[in-house]
Amino acid sequence: MINDSGYYYTDEGGAKDMQYDILVNSAGHYKLITQQCFETTRPYGRQDYQLLYVAKGSVFFQIEGKLHQVGEGHMVLYHPGDSQYYRYELVDQPDVYWVHFTGNQAETLLSQAGFGKSGIYRTGPQSEFVLLIQNMIQELQVKKCRYLPITNLYMKELIELGARYFSEDEKDRWDSTGFIEKAIVDFHQSYHLPIKVNDYAKKLNISSCWFIRCFKRYTGKTPQQYIMDIRMNKAKELLYSSSFGCNEIAQSIGYADSLYFSRIFKQTVGVSPLAYRKNIRSKHEYT
Structure with missing residues (x-):
């Protein structure tokens, strides 16, 4: 299993830090190679937000008590305190990138971008998301000068790009060939x-x-x-x-x-x- 991640806060329960408008606590990449199944269960959620992007394959996510198989090109958002359960199965070839984040303007930024509540958002396959989260992982691992504000800027860009793509999903039906x-x-x-x-x-x-x-x-x-x-x-x-x-x-x-x-x-x-x-x-x- 590929488990590549970087951390600012390492607490598994997350952190609620209000010093910044938005703050990336951790970011990572999961991909099953030989392991048949991998589950994450957090009955009481975390203190921070979690945004996951399914780059390839599919993953089972539980949202508001219902289990959904979420495929490539979708984002899944969990708010603080939301019960979390998701399952990776090798047969589905899942390749997932994730970010945990907090901040005094996190809720406002999400709301303005159209992420009104926890749930599943279709964006389509976007290489930009993968690159942004890979950049976050690297910044949090290497921790060069000014790494934290740079990582936080990547998170803002990720939210705005996500909003652009899932809001344009309706348009795509009228411009499928560009x-x-x-x-x-x-x-x-x-x-x-x-x-x-x-x-x-x-x-x-x-x-x-x-x-x-x-x-x-x-x-x-x-x-x-x-x-x-x-x-x-x-x-x-x-x-x-x-x-x-x-x-x-x-x-x-x-x-x-x-x-x-x-x-x-x-x-x-x-x-x-x-x-x-x-x-x-x-x-x-x-x-």
């Missing part, structure tokens, strides 16, 4: 060019209706609305920081007709381009 993310990048790079959504969808070998539907589910906007928002934001930047006139700005963001640009800008922003320039420059002149 074509929406590619479109977003393309639109940001090519907003100044004439972009026809139908032609763009055709290049992806999908129907324009399906592309528009998936894009809106993912971003909350249609492709055309999204492109227009990019253009209007770029126009605002140029109106504030450049000496370009409306005609030059219109052309630089993809509109051949400056009158059409001015009309769209006023409909979107609420004032004409020239009025916006006057207002924004006046505002920053006195701040």
Whole structure:
């Protein structure tokens, strides 16, 4: 069995330390090699939080009295005082990384990131999680200068990345091959060019209706609305920081007709381009 771990506090019952906003007590990596089964039982839990990430295989976790087989790409969170039971079985090839942590802002940081309660959170397979916890283990083992605040920063990053991935699980159903993310990048790079959504969808070998539907589910906007928002934001930047006139700005963001640009800008922003320039420059002149 691989049992690679590093410790700040070594007490098996955990530690409740409020000196830091978040504090990593220990971190580790479990992987069965020949041992058929390994169990952890803590009827009264620990004083700190525990976050486990199933990198490969599966593990049996008991949550609120029910046993769940949790597979690759999931996080499991236990709060202080929660009864803990989990079981590794060799046949399931489990490969798990874990962190015990505490701190005066731990509950707030977890809540803000969407970890509202103890339970199972789907994130998908993410190599970043493995790397972050490996970094924590190494810092806690070697204990070089400033190792503790660095380890704690890794923990904050882990929480935020976890929140990003499990909150995007719903989006993934609408972008299973990554074509929406590619479109977003393309639109940001090519907003100044004439972009026809139908032609763009055709290049992806999908129907324009399906592309528009998936894009809106993912971003909350249609492709055309999204492109227009990019253009209007770029126009605002140029109106504030450049000496370009409306005609030059219109052309630089993809509109051949400056009158059409001015009309769209006023409909979107609420004032004409020239009025916006006057207002924004006046505002920053006195701040």
